[in-house]
Amino acid sequence: xxxxxxxxxxxxxxxxxxxxxxxxxxxxxxxxxxxxxxxxxxxxxxxxxxxxxxxxxxxxxxxxxxxxxxxxxxxxxxxxxxxxxxxxxxxxxxxxxxxxxxxxxxxxxxxxxxxxxxxxxxxxxxxxxxxxxxxxxxxxxxxxxxxxxxxxxxxxxxxxxxxxx
Amino acid sequence: xxxxxxxxxxxxxxxxxxxxxxxxxxxxxxxxxxxxxxxxxxxxxxxxxxxxxxxxxxxxxxxxxxxxxxxxxxxxxxxxxxxxxxxxxxxxxxxxxxxxxxxxxxxxxxxxxxxxxxxxxxxxxxxxxxxxxxxxxxxxxxxxxxxxxxxxxxxxxxxxxxxxxxxxxxxxxxxxxxxxxxxxxxxxxxxxxxxxxxxxxxxxxxxxxxxxxxxxxxxxxxxxxxxxxxxxxxxxxxxxxxxxxxxxxxxxxxxxxxxxxxxxxxxxxxxxxxxxxxxxxxxxxxxxxxxx
Numbered sequence: 001x002x003x004x005x006x007x008x009x010x011x012x013x014x015x016x017x018x019x020x021x022x023x024x025x026x027x028x029x030x031x032x033x034x035x036x037x038x039x040x041x042x043x044x045x046x047x048x049x050x051x052x053x054x055x056x057x058x059x060x061x062x063x064x065x066x067x068x069x070x071x072x073x074x075x076x077x078x079x080x081x082x083x084x085x086x087x088x089x090x091x092x093x094x095x096x097x098x099x100x101x102x103x104x105x106x107x108x109x110x111x112x113x114x115x116x117x118x119x120x121x122x123x124x125x126x127x128x129x130x131x132x133x134x135x136x137x138x139x140x141x142x143x144x145x146x147x148x149x150x151x152x153x154x155x156x157x158x159x160x161x162x163x164x165x
Numbered sequence: 166x167x168x169x170x171x172x173x174x175x176x177x178x179x180x181x182x183x184x185x186x187x188x189x190x191x192x193x194x195x196x197x198x199x200x201x202x203x204x205x206x207x208x209x210x211x212x213x214x215x216x217x218x219x220x221x222x223x224x225x226x227x228x229x230x231x232x233x234x235x236x237x238x239x240x241x242x243x244x245x246x247x248x249x250x251x252x253x254x255x256x257x258x259x260x261x262x263x264x265x266x267x268x269x270x271x272x273x274x275x276x277x278x279x280x281x282x283x284x285x286x287x288x289x290x291x292x293x294x295x296x297x298x299x300x301x302x303x304x305x306x307x308x309x310x311x312x313x314x315x316x317x318x319x320x321x322x323x324x325x326x327x328x329x330x331x332x333x334x335x336x337x338x339x340x341x342x343x344x345x346x347x348x349x350x351x352x353x354x355x356x357x358x359x360x361x362x363x364x365x366x367x368x369x370x371x372x373x374x375x376x377x378x379x380x381x382x383x384x385x386x387x388x389x390x391x392x393x394x395x396x397x398x399x400x401x402x403x404x405x406x407x408x409x410x411x412x413x414x415x416x417x418x419x420x421x422x423x424x425x426x427x428x429x430x431x432x433x434x435x436x437x438x439x440x441x442x443x444x445x446x447x448x449x450x451x452x453x454x455x456x457x
Binding site: 103120121122123124125126127128129130131132133134137138139140141142143144145146147148149151152155156159 | 179182183184215273274275276313333335336337338339340347348349350351352353354356357358359360361362363371372373374375376377378379381382402404426427429430439442443444445446447448449450451455456457
């Protein structure tokens with residue numbers, strides 16, 4: 001999954017939208033966690049009821065970028081079904097220099113259950129977090145996945161060398 | 166990345182396949198170190214599915230259908246029941262064979278034997294009481310969802326029975342703190358030189374889980390959905406705070422699935438999780454800071 005960082009930017013936009021589909025899944029209380037994953041981009045398309053429309057233009061018409069996307073804000077509305085109703089989510093992407101610089105998700109929950117999911121159990125959502133360099137923050141410990149030691153590292157190394165051979 | 170407590174000592178070692186650091190205000194006497202080593206060896210010999218001579222391996226291979234109940238069996242399996250209920254079956258202590266099938270087996274084959282297969286319904290297969298743990302068919306118990314947290318709790322108790330004052334047990338990803346608070350960075354799962362946020366841990370435990378290190382191929386890593394036997398894809402990393410490391414570890418696992426946030430709310434526990442698309446969610450009232 002580390003590959004995600006290497007995904008070309010246009011695809012990343014797709015995954016950002018899919019993330020919204022992920023929320024929809026959560027709110028709909030549907031099945032497994034794997035349903036909201038970053039998979040083929042077309043799974044998001046059926047959920048969108050209106051095509052992305054360029055709106056505001058504080059970044060004047062992609063002046064610098066020769067890239068795939070014009071700078072600006074893009075907005076889309078997606079819908080998802082819950083056991084109680086059909087819910088609507090508005091997504092605004094801000095793009096500058098072919099990079100998504102902001103994602104804003106606005107929910108309009110109608111079902112009681114959706115209100116619960118978006119309010120009671122999840123305190124906040126931040127669009128793609130780049131984070132800070134560890135040497136810029138003063139911490140005495142870092143918590144992430146367990147470091148691997150001994151056998152696992154050797155086994156991974158041997159698989160890599162077999163793959164090269 | 167660790168700095169010692171003021172005037173304290175750090176003891177580092179490798180055990181159960183990862184690195185440990187125990188920091189104490191006063192240096193640990195050798196009797197305390199021996200007690201910790203004995204404890205870890207005992208736990209490993211009971212629960213490690215990577216050892217031929219462990220209790221869980223004897224159940225997995227069908228050599229025996231019943232083993233004397235390890236002293237942690239009831240605490241861990243009882244918490245698994247809560248995880249199972251909260252995640253609608255996504256977390257299951259019999260996920261060991263599904264992990265092995267994808268290559269994360271006792272030999273560390275790290276190559277899938279076949280397509281993912283769901284874990285068996287564990288309430289049909291596994292039973293336990295004060296004396297025994299039993300399986301009705303050979304099945305591989307894997308307590309990865311909370312076992313390391315349990316061991317951190319046991320180690321912290323052992324340490325504190327020998328020395329007074331501040332103590333930190335850090336089992337790389339699972340951290341228990343007593344006394345002086347510790348400021349901890351939340352490691353970015355895609356860039357270990359960065360943190361996505363920071364939280365202060367005081368007289369509690371912080372456990373982290375992520376799919377980036379115990380990974381061995383295309384989409385293959387150690388966090389499986391037991392209902393499908395396939396690795397999860399929606400979330401890349403989770404962090405949870407709780408009174409015990411076992412509960413924090415359990416919650417960090419549950420947060421890879423629907424139902425994790427509800428379980429956290431029922432335990433009044435704080436958490437953070439990052440989706441594979443880079444977006445970050447956190448609990449209502451999260452006391453730490455998430456960077457933009």
